Amino acid sequence: MGLTEVVSGLSDNPYFGAGFGLFGLGAVTAMARKGSQVGMIMFRRHCMTTVEVTCKDKSYNWLLQWITSRGARRTQHLSVDTSFVESDSGKITTKYDFQPSVGIHLMNYQNVWIRVERTREQRMMDPWETIQLTTLGNHKALFASMLEEAREMVMAEHRGKTVMYTVLGTEWRQFGLPRQRRPIESVVLDANVSRDLVQDVREFLDSSDWYRQRGIPYRRGYLLHGPPGCGKSSFISALAGELEFSIAVLNLSDRSMSDDRLNYRLADAPTNSIILLEDIDAAFVNRETNPQLEAAYQGLNRVTFSGLLNAIDGVTSSEGRVIFMTTNYLDRLDPALIRPGRVDLKQYIGHCSESQLLEMFDRFYPDAKAGQAAEFAHSVASENVDVSAAQVQGYFMFFKNDPNLALSNAWRLTRSTQ
Structure with a gap:
């Protein structure tokens, strides 16, 4: 019997013509489709x-x-x-x-x-x-x-490189290309400031059990303050390289940043990273000494001052965290922000001392004659003019390969700052 005869027979069948046949075909088709779906699911589950x-x-x-x-x-x-x-x-x-x-x-x-x-x-x-x-x-x-x-x-x-992270939307994203680590010795700070800061951070990182045994929140905050160009940001970059950490930069002035988002970003910051809040004074002002300025600032940021305080050391704040803040104006910071527990160590990084000038000259001109570094440092320091590390480095760049010219023109460095 051919296909044509079968179709003709079905069309003449009264039950098929009444709709039972069409219903049956539809049911068979649906069952076949469902069977193929189940079969594909089983195949994926057991064979893929x-x-x-x-x-x-x-x-x-x-x-x-x-x-x-x-x-x-x-x-x-x-x-x-x-x-x-x-x-x-x-x-x-x-x-x-x-x-x-x-x-x-x-x-x-x-x-x-x-x-x-x-x-x-x-x-x-x-x-x-x-x-x-x-x-x-x-x-x-x-x-x-x-x-x-x-x-x-x-x-x-x-x-061998330092990775920078910033907040993009709702998550941390790598910013730019990884940078070559900066040696900690390349940032010349006064006396033993650099050594003491590195030692303090290392001691904190190795003391998690000590904190937990005493019920102390395992987190530490640092505030570097002082005039601009004196090495605050440079030291943090070098510290990250010394610890083999990354740097996670938080911009509190970002209009997309809110209190909740700040809390989440501090909680899910990249592991083994230093959280950096630069120029913290630009985000919030001292409520006690500048009530009018505080009112003027209201509405500019979505992050509130209380939201920042809770994110740093509230009940939901994460542990095992190292936060560095920087400011050029310590007096503009609210006492509640820099109290112990939020800022555990404050360090002033100021203009170059005579010992700094001597060490910077030695590092920039390793082949200089004996006594030239001391003569340069004394010449600049005797002028009683404040010079920053950035100014000294910029001055040395004019005489990259000639320590004699750098020494004989030291007066230009002090005159340029007046």
């Missing part, structure tokens, strides 16, 4: 391995960099990530990193083919991204090896 990594996970950026350089490096569907860095000297460095774009890519890792799907959707203010890795068979160990290799690759790139 899928790993999803979201942009909130620490390993997301590691995996994306690894896929770019080693995994799907031959893909022709790319998106660009541009890094733009301007150094203090004005030199601009631009780097273009191409990454697999949103969509599906295929790659081979350890002789196993892996389907890579990168997706992006808009949620609230920031895009939400995921990377989904799928392969046939049970390959949990394969993906664990891949993530570890991605971590090691990124860590190798950052080894």
Whole structure:
């Protein structure tokens, strides 16, 4: 019997024509579709391995960099990530990193083919991204090896460098390219200031058990204050390199920053990082001495003063945290902000002393004749003029390779500050 005869017979059947046949076909079709869906689910569950990594996970950026350089490096569907860095000297460095774009890519890792799907959707203010890795068979160990290799690759790139982080939207993001670590000896501070600060931070990092045994919150705050250009920010950068830490910069003037967001950002700051609040006096004023100025500042920031205090040492504040604040004007800070528990150590970093001038000359001109450094330091210090480390360094730049000219023209340095 042919297909035409079957169709003709069905059309002549009174039950089929009454709708029972159409209902039956629909039921069979629905069951077949449902069966195929269940079968696909069972196949994926037992015969496939899928790993999803979201942009909130620490390993997301590691995996994306690894896929770019080693995994799907031959893909022709790319998106660009541009890094733009301007150094203090004005030199601009631009780097273009191409990454697999949103969509599906295929790659081979350890002789196993892996389907890579990168997706992006808009949620609230920031895009939400995921990377989904799928392969046939049970390959949990394969993906664990891949993530570890991605971590090691990124860590190798950052080894010997200091990574800067800033808050972008609702999360910490790396800012610019990793910088070469600055030797702690390159920042010349007065007397034993540098040594004492480094020793204090190291002692804190090694004393977690001591804090917990005594029920003391395990966190420490530092305030560096003094005139501009004297080495506050430079020391923090060098300290991060000495400790092999990163620096997480918080901008309290950011209009997208609120009390809740500040609390979350302090809680999920990158591990092994120094949290830096620069020019804290520019964000809040002393309520006792400047009540009118405080009223003028209200509304400019979404972060309130009480919100900042609670984020630093409130009941929800995180532990194991090192915070550095800097200011040029100590008298403008509210006493509640710099009380013990929020600021545990205050350190003044001022204009260059004679010993600083001598050490800076020696470091800048290691081949200078004996006695020239002392003569230069005494010549500048005898003028009783305040000079900052930045001014001295800028002066030395005019005579990069000639200590004799730097010594004979020392009067120019003191005259330029008057």
